[in-house]
Amino acid sequence: MAITEAQILDALRAVQDPDLRRDIVTLGFVKDVKVCDGIVAFTVELTTPACPVKDQLKAECEDVVSAIDGVSQVVVEMTAQVRTRPSQQQDLVPQVKQIIAIASGKGGVGKSTVTVNLAVALAQTGARVGLMDADVYGPSIPLMLGCPDDRPFTRDGKIVPIEKDGVAMMSLGFLLEEGQAVLWRGPMVAGTVRQLLADVDWGDLDYLLVDLPPGTGDAPMSLAQLVPLTGVVIVTTPHNVAANIAGKAAALFQRLNAPLLGVVENMANLICPNCGEPTRLFAGMSGEELAAQLKIPFLGSVPLDPAISESSDRGVPSILAHPDRPQAAEFHRIAGRLAAYASVQSMSRQDLHRIGDAPVFEPVG
Ligand SMILES: Nc1ncnc2c1ncn2[C@@H]1O[C@H](COP(=O)(O)OP(=O)(O)OP(=O)(O)O)[C@@H](O)[C@H]1O
Ligand SMILES: [Mg+2]
Structure with a gap:
């Protein structure tokens, strides 16, 4: 038959x-x-x-x-086929399917490092990925991608992002004149974040990752108000002070109706170079505990690895410079989980509604 x-x-x-x-x-x-x-x-x-x-x-x-x-x-x-985030009538970047912001409470916890490596990891799967550096206090992405002296050109009145390691990147740093000191005030920040979205020719992107400055200042506020975000990733280190402020940042995004996609813990473990055993270095609140407290997914833990800062300082994402080390495997794993949760986030609102079923994942926020 x-x-x-x-x-x-x-x-x-x-x-x-x-x-x-x-x-x-x-x-x-x-x-x-x-x-x-x-x-x-x-x-x-x-x-x-x-x-x-x-x-x-x-x-x-x-x-x-x-x-x-x-x-x-x-x-x-x-x-x-990457699903599209909920859009609004006059969306500043309608061709960008998912916008994921990387935030933290405390500074220096590794947001930019995580953002760069996740962007490259996603691009390596075949996704079209953009990276927007919206750190008003110290845009560091051009240095981390080894192109601090590049200057983007404009085409048809739009700024063309710089292509690096398969990622389309644009930094707020490029909008500043050399050596220009800027005293950022609220409306200026909002204007610049808007410019980074609307005046840049991002093209068709599956994922736009946004590296934010630490805390809950004007840049995260403006971003969340200017475009509907897929969600926000919170980066933290296992110190109570970091987790505590991360919790406050998370609360801000919840108030702004930006869903929280998960927590990434950074620099919690040192991997023994001889036996490969991880050793926890600090006793503070872990990323897993923070995720549980916030009732959001725990995406993974990137070990403390001198190779990460060494490669980052010479402008090569560690996932490319040291693809065989545990940190690279973890970045790939986190990228996969993040992409999956971003899908869940969009699916729960659109397709599952179509299927006529209750959402499987109630977005937090
Ligand atoms: N897992 C890690 N192992 C070793 N070094 C790391 C790791 N993560 C980040 N670093 C290093 O720590 C420093 C701070 O990282 P990064 O600039 O990514 O933090 P940030 O949260 O973006 O900081 P800021 O708040 O200033 O924007 C950098 O020198 C980076 O190379
Ligand atoms: Mg940073």
Whole structure:
């Protein structure tokens, strides 16, 4: 008997997306089912190319379809279409699907380092990634990407971002004249953040990561008010003071209706260069505890590694300079989880509404 498309879809209903907690058929991920002489081919379109369980889902699809009587071969193509964040009528960056801000309470906890490495990690999955440096106190991204002396040019009245390591980058630093000291005041900050969004030719992006200055000043406020954000990542170190102020920053974003996507802990563990065992260096509140307190996901913990600051200081993201060290694996893992939660965030508002089901993930904020 000929194998039908309905049979294949029925079998694929057994495959669940672990983050969205629905089967891939209900989620509308299965496309282009073709059957020919026992050979079955179809596409699974995920919500992010950075999906951390892409290989597992592919294997499950192959297993359940192979088990159908008469199937001799299964060809699964995995693709991705990043969902769009909720937009507003006159969105400043309508072609940018997801905007994720990286924030912290305290300064120096590693926001910029985390932002740069996550941007490169996402770009390595095939996603189109932008990086906006909105740190009014000390824009550091051009240094970290090794292009402090570059100057972006303008085309058709728009500023063209600088391409580095597969990432389109624009920094507030480029908008300042050399050596210009700026006493930032609220309206100026808001104007500059607006300029970084609207006057830059970001093109079609899957993810725009925004590196914020520490705290809850004008830049985070302006950003959250100017565009609907997918959400905010909070970076913290395991010191009570850092966690405490991070909690305050989180509360601000919640008040501004920007969902919190999760907590990244940085510099908590030192990995022994000989045996690879992690040693916790500080006794303060961990990232995991902070995430639990805020009732948001814990995205991961980047170890303290001298290679990170060494490579960063010479303008190479550590994920590229030292791809075999534990920090690189952790950045990739965090990028995958972040992309998954960003999908959940958009799905819970749009597609799950379409499916007619209650959201699986109640956004905080
Ligand atoms: N996991 C790590 N291991 C070693 N060094 C790190 C790590 N994370 C960050 N650093 C170093 O710590 C310093 C501060 O990091 P970074 O500039 O990313 O922090 P920040 O939160 O962006 O700071 P600011 O609040 O000033 O913007 C840098 O020199 C960076 O290279
Ligand atoms: Mg910084």
